[in-house]
Amino acid sequence: MATAVGTVGQTTEHSKIWEWMTTVDHKKIASLYGVTGFTFFLVGGIEALLVRTQLARPEGTVLDADLYNQLFSTHALTMIFLAIMPLGASFFNYFIPLQIGARDVAFPRLNALGYWMYLSGGLMLTLSFFFGGAPDGGWFGYAPLSTTAFAPGRNMDFYTVSLLILGSSSLIASLNFVVTIINMRAPGMTMMRLPVYMWMTLVVAFLLVLSLPVVTVGLIQLYFDRNFGTNFFTPATGGDPILWQHIFWIFGHPEVYVLILPSMGIVSEVLPVMSRKPLFGYAAIVFAGAAIGVLGFGVWSHHMFTTGLGTVPQVVFSASTMAIGIPTGIKIFNWLGTMYGGNIRFTTATYYAVGFIALFTIGGISGVMHASPAVDTQHQDSYFVVAHIHYVLFGGAIMGIFSGIYYWFPKMTGRFLDETLGKVSFWVMFIGMNMTFFPMHFLGISGMPRRIYTYESGLGWDTWNLVATIGAYIMAFGVLLFVINFFKSMRQPQTAPDNPWGGSTLEWATSSPPPEHNFDVIPEVRDRDPLWYNRDHGIELPPKPEHMHIHMPPPSYYPLIIGAGVTLVGLGLLAHLGVAVAGALVVVYGVWGWALEPTD
Amino acid sequence: MGRSGPGRIIALVVSLGITLAVSGLLYYWFREAAFLGNDYQSTFEPASENAEKVHSVYVLVFWLAGAVFVGVMALTLAFSLMFREQEGAEAVQTHGNSRLEILWTFIPVVIVVAMAVPTFDAIVQIEGDAPDNALEVTVVGHQWWFEFRYGDEGIVTATDLHIPVDRAVHLSLLSGNYQADGSFIDNDVIHSFWVPRLMGKKDIMPGHENHLWFTPTETGTFLGQCAEFCGLSHAKMRFRVIVQTQEDYDAWVAQQQTNPADPTDEQLLAGQQAFSSAGCIGCHTINGVSQGLVGPNLTYVGERSTLAGGWLDNTPAQMEAWIRKPSSVKPGSHMPDGLVDNLSQDQVDALVAYLQSLR
Numbered sequence: 009m010a011t012a013v014g015t016v017g018q019t020t021e022h023s024k025i026w027e028w029m030t031t032v033d034h035k036k037i038a039s040l041y042g043v044t045g046f047t048f049f050l051v052g053g054i055e056a057l058l059v060r061t062q063l064a065r066p067e068g069t070v071l072d073a074d075l076y077n078q079l080f081s082t083h084a085l086t087m088i089f090l091a092i093m094p095l096g097a098s099f100f101n102y103f104i105p106l107q108i109g110a111r112d113v114a115f116p117r118l119n120a121l122g123y124w125m126y127l128s129g130g131l132m133l134t135l136s137f138f139f140g141g142a143p144d145g146g147w148f149g150y151a152p153l154s155t156t157a158f159a160p161g162r163n164m165d166f167y168t169v170s171l172l173i174l175g176s177s178s179l180i181a182s183l184n185f186v187v188t189i190i191n192m193r194a195p196g197m198t199m200m201r202l203p204v205y206m207w208m209t210l211v212v213a214f215l216l217v218l219s220l221p222v223v224t225v226g227l228i229q230l231y232f233d234r235n236f237g238t239n240f241f242t243p244a245t246g247g248d249p250i251l252w253q254h255i256f257w258i259f260g261h262p263e264v265y266v267l268i269l270p271s272m273g274i275v276s277e278v279l280p281v282m283s284r285k286p287l288f289g290y291a292a293i294v295f296a297g298a299a300i301g302v303l304g305f306g307v308w309s310h311h312m313f314t315t316g317l318g319t320v321p322q323v324v325f326s327a328s329t330m331a332i333g334i335p336t337g338i339k340i341f342n343w344l345g346t347m348y349g350g351n352i353r354f355t356t357a358t359y360y361a362v363g364f365i366a367l368f369t370i371g372g373i374s375g376v377m378h379a380s381p382a383v384d385t386q387h388q389d390s391y392f393v394v395a396h397i398h399y400v401l402f403g404g405a406i407m408g409i410f411s412g413i414y415y416w417f418p419k420m421t422g423r424f425l426d427e428t429l430g431k432v433s434f435w436v437m438f439i440g441m442n443m444t445f446f447p448m449h450f451l452g453i454s455g456m457p458r459r460i461y462t463y464e465s466g467l468g469w470d471t472w473n474l475v476a477t478i479g480a481y482i483m484a485f486g487v488l489l490f491v492i493n494f495f496k497s498m499r500q501p502q503t504a505p506d507n508p509w510g511g512s513t514l515e516w517a518t519s520s521p522p523p524e525h526n527f528d529v530i531p532e533v534r535d536r537d538p539l540w541y542n543r544d545h546g547i548e549l550p551p552k553p554e555h556m557h558i559h560m561p562p563p564s565y566y567p568l569i570i571g572a573g574v575t576l577v578g579l580g581l582l583a584h585l586g587v588a589v590a591g592a593l594v595v596v597y598g599v600w601g602w603a604l605e606p607t608d
Numbered sequence: 609m610g611r612s613g614p615g616r617i618i619a620l621v622v623s624l625g626i627t628l629a630v631s632g633l634l635y636y637w638f639r640e641a642a643f644l645g646n647d648y649q650s651t652f653e654p655a656s657e658n659a660e661k662v663h664s665v666y667v668l669v670f671w672l673a674g675a676v677f678v679g680v681m682a683l684t685l686a687f688s689l690m691f692r693e694q695e696g697a698e699a700v701q702t703h704g705n706s707r708l709e710i711l712w713t714f715i716p717v718v719i720v721v722a723m724a725v726p727t728f729d730a731i732v733q734i735e736g737d738a739p740d741n742a743l744e745v746t747v748v749g750h751q752w753w754f755e756f757r758y759g760d761e762g763i764v765t766a767t768d769l770h771i772p773v774d775r776a777v778h779l780s781l782l783s784g785n786y787q788a789d790g791s792f793i794d795n796d797v798i799h800s801f802w803v804p805r806l807m808g809k810k811d812i813m814p815g816h817e818n819h820l821w822f823t824p825t826e827t828g829t830f831l832g833q834c835a836e837f838c839g840l841s842h843a844k845m846r847f848r849v850i851v852q853t854q855e856d857y858d859a860w861v862a863q864q865q866t867n868p869a870d871p872t873d874e875q876l877l878a879g880q881q882a883f884s885s886a887g888c889i890g891c892h893t894i895n896g897v898s899q900g901l902v903g904p905n906l907t908y909v910g911e912r913s914t915l916a917g918g919w920l921d922n923t924p925a926q927m928e929a930w931i932r933k934p935s936s937v938k939p940g941s942h943m944p945d946g947l948v949d950n951l952s953q954d955q956v957d958a959l960v961a962y963l964q965s966l967r
Contacts, residue, residue, distance in 0.1 A: 073840045073939040146837050152814060153797040153839055158751075243794040243815025244784070250816065283691065284699040289709050314800060314835075315811045316781075316818035319735045323728050330720040337716030338709070340680060345708070347687040349700035354692060362688055369680045373673045376720070380727040382665040382734065385808020386651040389800060389835040446634070450641035455649030455804040457835045460843035464919075467831075468644050 030563035032116035033524055037123050038102035039420070044123075045094035048130055052086035053487060055079045057480055060444070064477035066465035076461035077144040078137070078163070084147035085167070088267065089174045090130045092401065095409050096270040097122075097181055100209050102420060104185060106515035107203045109194025109533065111526050114187040116561045117602065122181035124571025129173035132578055136166035143167035146459065148260065149230065151241030151252040156234050162582060168231040169578045175220045175227070176574070182216040185209060194514065196533035200294075203513045204287060207294045208273030211301040215262040215269075218305070223259035226252060231581070250315060257308035265304045268400060269297060271364060271408020272339060278361040278415050279343055281511045283350025286537055289342040296335035296342075303332045313381040314388045322381040329379035336372050340365060355509070356430030360411030363438055367403025371396055374449070389459075392452025398445040410434075410490070415509065422502030422520045429493045437486030443479025447472035512537035517549055525560055528552045564605060570598035616690050623685035631678050649831040651804040655851075656822040658734045659807050665723075665730045672719055734808075738778035738821035743771060749783040749799030749812035751838060752845035752938060753904055753917035757786075763864045764893070766904035768912050769849045771824060772857035778821040783814040786901060797839060803832035803849050811836055824851040829913070840940030846918025864908060867896035868966050879962025882955045886948050894966065903943060910967035916941075924960045931959070 028036060059079050062071040071079065101119065105112055113119050136142040141163040145154040154164045189210050193202070202210075230252070232238040239245040241252045280287040287293060309317060309325040317325075343365055352358060374396040378384040387393055417425050454468045463469055507516035516539055518527050529550040535541035542549070573594030580588025642652035654663040747769075748755040756769045771777045781801055784794040794814035801820060802809035810820040824830075834845035852860065871877050880897065883889060888906075889898035895907045909915075912922055916937050920926040931948055934941035948956050 073843070077840065150798055150837070153837070157795070158797055158839060243813075248815055249798060249813060285701055286703050288702065289704040292704070292709050292713075314809050315813060316816060319731055322731050322735065326727060326731070327724060330724055333720050334713065334716045338713055341712040341715075342704075342709070344680075344683050344687055345704070347684075347691055349702065350691045351693055351697045351699040352688070352691045354688075362684060366681060366684050369684075370677065373676050376723070377669050377673050380665055380669055380723055382662045382727050382730040382808070383669050385662060385810070386666065386804060388809060389802075389837075390651070392651075447637075450637055453638065453641045453651055454644060455651050455802075455831075455833070457802070457833055459837040462843045466647075468641065468648055468650075472641070 027563070029568055030120075030565045032112070032120050032561050032564055032567070034101045034105050034113050034116065034119060035420075035522065035524075037119050038098045038100075040123050041094045041098035041101060041126070044127060044130065045091055045098055048086055048090035048134070049092075049095065050487070050491075051134060052083050052091050053484060055083040055086060057484055059083060060477040060480040062461060063463075063473050065474065066463050066470055068462060071461065073461045074141075074144065077459075078142040080459060081144055081146050081167075082133070082137070082142045085133060085143060085171075087401070088147065088263070089171065090126075090133065092267050092405050092409070093178060094126055094130075096212070096267070097126075097178075099270065099274070099409075099412055099416070100181075100185055100213075103416070103515055104188050104206065104209060105192070105526055106419075106518070106522060107206050107513050108189060108192060108197060109514045109527065109530050110188065110192040111530075111558065112561060113184050114192060115184045117564050117567050118180050118184050120564070120567035121570055122177045122184070124568055125173055125177035125180070125574055128571055128575040128578065129170045129177060132173065132575075132582075133166060133170035136163065136170070139166075141166075148256055149252075150256075151230065151233070151247075151249045152243065154230060154234075155242055157242070159234075165231065165234060165582055168227045168234070169581045172224060172227050172231075173574060173578050175224050178216050179220045179224075182213040182220075185213040186217065189213075194530050194533050196538075200291070201533055201536045201538075202294075204276035204290065204293055204297075205270075205273035205513075208269045208276070208297050211297050212266050212269050215266050215301055215304065219259040219262040219266075222255055226255035226259070229255075235581075250312075253312050253315065254308070257311045258305070261308040261311065262301075262304045264400070265300055267405045268368070268408075269300065271368075271405045271412075272297065274408045274412040274415070275343060275361045275364050277511075277513065278357050278411050279346045280537075281415075281509050282355060282358040282361070283347055283352045284510065285346065285350050286512075286540075287342070288345030288348070289338075290536060292338055293342050296338045299335040300332060303328060303335070307332060310379060310381075310384070313384045326379055326381050330376060333372070333376040333379070340369055340372070353509075355414065356425070356427055356434060357411045357415035357509075359431060359434045360407050360414065363434065364404060364407040364411060367399055367407060367438075367441070370446075371399030371401075371403055374399065387452060389457055390452040391448040391456045391458055394458050395445050395448035395452060398441075398448070402441055402445065410437075416515075417497070418504035418508050419515055419520050419522070421498065422504045423497045423500050424504060424508070425493050425497045429489060429496070433486050433489035433493060435486075436489060437483055440479045440481070440483030440486055444476045444483055445479075447476045447479075451476075507539065512540040514538060525556070525558045528556060562606075564602070566598050566602040566605060569601065570595050573598055619689035620686050623689060624682045626685060627678055627682040630681070631674065635674070646828055647831065649804045649833065653805055655805045655826045655828070655830065656807060656824045658822040659805065660825075661730045661733055662808050665726050668726060669723055672723060676719065738819070739776045742776035742778035742821055744778050744780070745769065745771070746780045746782060747801055747812065748786070749781070749801070749834070749838075750785070750796055751940070751942060752834070752841040754799075754801070754832075754834075754845070754847040755904060758861075761861050761865065763861065764905040765864065765908070766912075767847050767914055767918055769847065770857060770860050771849065771851055772854045773824050773827045773851050775854075776821055776823045778819065779810075781810060781812040781818040781820065783812045788899070788901060798836050799834045799838050799845065800836035801832070802835040803830050803847075805830050806832075806849055806851075809835045824849075827851045827853055833918075841917070841938040844917055844919040844938050846914070848913055848918065850913075868894065868907060870896075871962065871965065873965075875958045876962045876965050878955065879958035879960070879965075882948075882951055882959040883962060886951060886959065888947070888959075891943070906963065906966065908966050910964045922964075924964055927960050927963060928956060932956070 062068045141161050144163045229240040233240050239247040241247045241249050306328045310329045378387040414425055450472050451469055456469050504520040517531050573591045576591025577588045580591050644650045654660045744759055746757040755766050757764050783796040786792050799812040800809045807822040810818050830849040832847045871880055891900040891902035893899050893905045915922050916930050930937050933945045934943040935945050
């Protein structure tokens, strides 16, 4: 079914559902990522609420140890792999082509495949609760606790298999993003005219391309240890648990930047537009982002300061970790420099962006604190680190994502989110967030270790645990207000103008929501802030041509078939290898059909 | 550009005021959490020489962090107030300022260097070898209890680590099980030895022997807890370090080195028999009575401050609850439920009385 030359956006004879299942349109795929990612964000939030409810009082009886361990492990896995990364991928998908002035990503069908594999891995991980038990060895899955001797159930197999699928999904998506950004920029858009958000996307995509293969190897080794009797990580038979830690964190630390850099990019878009002035120190912010990406590969052992590394590795990894504080500091100062001298419109997106600066700074500061191995021996595996990661991931990543949602919602849907409700929801979330996570600093200082399902009274931990739990419910209420806002807004008519915030980047040069082909005429870029340049120089966008000869890729069901095959392979690895073989055959069939599918 | 003249100054003062007020409140709470006194596990009240070295770095880092916090928070607030949208105001169209940007690249550099130098100094000191005259103790991590073996003294105990004050103690950390022939099998998971007041933590890695040393400077009981997630009852893997005067410690060693006297009391004798007939001897050692190697050595269990990996008080009632159904106290406990189900209540009482008498 081809999109005939000379027509765009033609209706199909198929149903809406089939249209979504076979879509290769980056905007539709972005919507799928967004809705699925947010749903998993709610799931991860419920898991967190259960964990916090158990910890509200000493010797809590809401959960037993087993379920608690499953919930804290799955909470982390869900938030990292099923919520924050896909929500990032949603924005990447939607705005890479729009911000660089392209009609779609480089490999539209691969893009669809990435989504279907994500859905498959996400469902597998979440539904494991109903099929013998969810992963219970932490998101880090340290061996030997994750090997069959100590984890005989299927729990940790769900971990390896679903992470393998999710990792492949991210790898596919990242390769696509790298190729798209490097090759498909509009005329005039040099690398140093690339919007900062695109730069951060590019860095993130490279981080994933380089780090995911490492953890893939580790996960396969762990799966083999568990199922085929190999001995990579079992010390009693000559394996080495430290090996797993190195492999995991060479992936795991860049992963942290995978989670935070997109939000740094969003803030770098929102702040200049809302301040009505260009980003302060564009080059410095870009280089700082790239430097964080590069240094991010040289710091993994700071997760292992207490494992007996010895003096020299401690000094080296401490130095490299502290060095990351420098580009991070540069970014924070440059955002403040962007605000300085501005005429700042305080929309909900601005609230979240400024909230990001404040809260991420707290997470950044505590991060530099435990860059010192001496201090880290007291912080590691205590609630101080729990406070740190949540200031980075909720105060940073999630705040940035919400800023992006409010900023781009009119572009994506043609509708505004309610600003008043948005600001109320921001303040509720902000207060709840600080009430939940700041007390965790105090708990850490009082010596409370993390990942404990219960604690005795009389250690000075009771009050702050209760406060944190109350804060978690307040935060959940703030998220609920956002959900209400979303549904309320979706019932409004599409009235958003092309460029409601006075933005400077190309996505604001097309309609809200954009047509399937994004731009009637690909705009020419003359400056880092192309729309502002055009405005200041009186340059009009070219008029809509009478005949548009635009070739858009046709829909395809092969991504769905390969996705289904991969799901079967995954289920086979969990149940019976015969099923995996059948799944592999489906994948081969899908690849065959894909390769021979006509593209017009 | 934003508010002018007095408005700007008011915005600055208000921002700084709010930031300092918030910081003051947070500092108050930090102090409350940090200075808890004895019988807590604060990370901020060092009671050993090496912990003191860590602490001095910690304090420096804490104040640097506080300064950055105050600075960034005050500026963020101030700029939000100063440059909030104004009728008729225009934003200043700047793209950057190289001099300023170079300056604020140096601010984090200076902070980081100020942290790095004392950090490296501390690492070299605390990671270095223990003094030659240090007391040697091997710590063995088990799911979910700590075993302490004094090689030179020939003492094996659990959950309470006795050490003398003002003498270095050198801990060798192992995870697994000693066998009857003296060999060691690394068949346990990763744990972490953490007594916050005495020293930062060090992981107990199967397959790697880790080391930790410190010189306690105060007598008293110091709470410790496993800090590395190690499975179902990770929360209940606790222990205590009892720092004693040299005389008290010597007396404790002398007592540990003798076997407990054979019971003469009838009930205790029955308890000792129950210890065999219920199968306890298969896993537990009582010097002169049994040689089990799986569970904790119970030679002087009656004098320990706690039971079940530091989760229960060592009272007869708690001990009975523990041996009747270990899994109800510690989920996943390797000591099976129902071991004493075939004994009469009198026999269980006798068993508990016997174990309590080992002091």
